[in-house]
Amino acid sequence: MRILIVDDSSVMRKIVTRGLRQAGFAIDEILEAGDGQQGLEVLSNQTVDLILSDWNMPNMDGLTFVREARKTIQTPIVMVTTEGGEGKVNEAIASGANGHIKKPFTPDTLKDTLGKYFA
Amino acid sequence: MSGPVPPEQQEPLAEALKTSLLDVLETMAWSAVKLSREEQHSNFMVRGEACGVMRVHGAVTGLIGLATSQYTGKELVSRIVGLSTDMLQPEDITDGLAELANLIGGGMKAKAGISGIHLDPPMAMVGQGILAEWKTEAMTRVITFEVGRDQLRLYANF
Ligand SMILES: [Mg+2]
Numbered sequence: 001m002r003i004l005i006v007d008d009s010s011v012m013r014k015i016v017t018r019g020l021r022q023a024g025f026a027i028d029e030i031l032e033a034g035d036g037q038q039g040l041e042v043l044s045n046q047t048v049d050l051i052l053s054d055w056n057m058p059n060m061d062g063l064t065f066v067r068e069a070r071k072t073i074q075t076p077i078v079m080v081t082t083e084g085g086e087g088k089v090n091e092a093i094a095s096g097a098n099g100h101i102k103k104p105f106t107p108d109t110l111k112d113t114l115g116k117y118f119a
Numbered sequence: 120m121s122g123p124v125p126p127e128q129q130e131p132l133a134e135a136l137k138t139s140l141l142d143v144l145e146t147m148a149w150s151a152v153k154l155s156r157e158e159q160h161s162n163f164m165v166r167g168e169a170c171g172v173m174r175v176h177g178a179v180t181g182l183i184g185l186a187t188s189q190y191t192g193k194e195l196v197s198r199i200v201g202l203s204t205d206m207l208q209p210e211d212i213t214d215g216l217a218e219l220a221n222l223i224g225g226g227m228k229a230k231a232g233i234s235g236i237h238l239d240p241p242m243a244m245v246g247q248g249i250l251a252e253w254k255t256e257a258m259t260r261v262i263t264f265e266v267g268r269d270q271l272r273l274y275a276n277f
Contacts, residue, residue, distance in 0.1 A: 011215040014200040015147075056240055082225030082238055102229060104143050104222040 001118060002047065004031045006039035006065060007054035007080070016052055016080060022107035025118050036060025040068055048075055050117045052101075055081035055088070063095055070096035076117050080105070124179045124257070124277040132179065132231050133260050133275045139226030140185075140264070140273055143219070147199040155263040155270070163259045163276045165251045168192065169212065171220035171243045172253065175277075178235035182253055183227070184274030185220050189245060191269040192216055209245065216243040223273075 003020065005013045013032050020027060031048060033039040035057040042048075051069070055062040066077055078099040079092050089100045101113050124132065137154070144152045163182050165172060169192025171185040187195070189212075196215030197204045207215075220241040228236045244251060259276040 009214050009218050011196065011200055011211055011218050014202065015218070018201040082221055082228065086234075103225040104139075104146065106146050 001025065001027050001049045002029045002031065003027060004033060004039060004042055004046075004048040004051045005053075006033045006036060006051065006057070006062070008034050008057040009054070010034070012054065012080075019105060019107050019110050020114075023110040023114070024107075025110075025114070036062060036065030036068070039065050043069060043073060043075075050114070051075055051077040052080050053077055053097075055079060055083045055092075063092060066092060066095045066097045078114065078117075124181060128179065128233065129277050132181075132227065132233070132277050133262075135230035135232075136183065136223065136227040136273065136275050137262055138230055140223050143222050143226055144195070144266075147195075147222075151265075151267055152271075153265045155265045157263070158261045160259045160261050163253045163255045163257075163274060165249070165253075165272075165274055167249055167272065168247060169216055169243075169245050170249055170251060171216040171241055172251065172274075173220045173224050173241035174239040175224065175236060176239065177237035178233050179277060181257065181277035182255060182259075182274065183220060183224050183276070185216065185223070185271065186249075186274070187266065187271040188269055189247075191266055191271060192245065195219065195266075212245050213243040216245070217241040 007013045033042050037060040053062045076098040079097050080101045082103045165184045165186050167186030168189040173183045175181045193204050224238045257276050262273040264271045
């Protein structure tokens, strides 16, 4: 599995990476992007199996990133955010996101929510 | 809906925030965090060397703050990312404190059971003897935790 983590916080990208490893997922490679625009650039020349994206980011936010990515790829995208309001989650799903993980999360939460993508 | 937080919601919010801080630090592998004392202040004044502040709006309006020493700030960030302190750059510390404030606010949202709470992007400051004030009309609860031999203060202004 190749995973792309899109988040403007390098600390949060490390936390997510650590959580994925603690959850015990078989990961071949983790790619990182600092905003939606960089995420699209990564996707334009690399293939990944799962994308985890933050919501609030400079240049291009998570929602715009999902909309733009969906024009070309169908890779599962899971939002990782404290913006857990139902309206926002529904908006993300309607725009093409596959799921949502609330921050803070535990390795168990990651296992439960992301397990199906590793099956 | 916005505006001052009704008195009956202040206590549950502060409790949710406290529990969230303990949860976040515990799940992020900090072993010894203990609630030490709680005070009421008439202003929102954050004191420390490593501070994070975040505005809360929507269903409730307020401010959340975190403050500790540079040593503990660095130690906390090193533990949540799983890297040793000497591998961390100064900007990792501000980034980490800001994300820590965000995680604790996110946990508070989930635990408070009040829908429509929004968190603004947090800000963080690292330096010697920081004293930062955010003007507000609400009272601030200053909750002190013991973290190892050090202290960490949580500011709840609702
Ligand atoms: Mg962000």
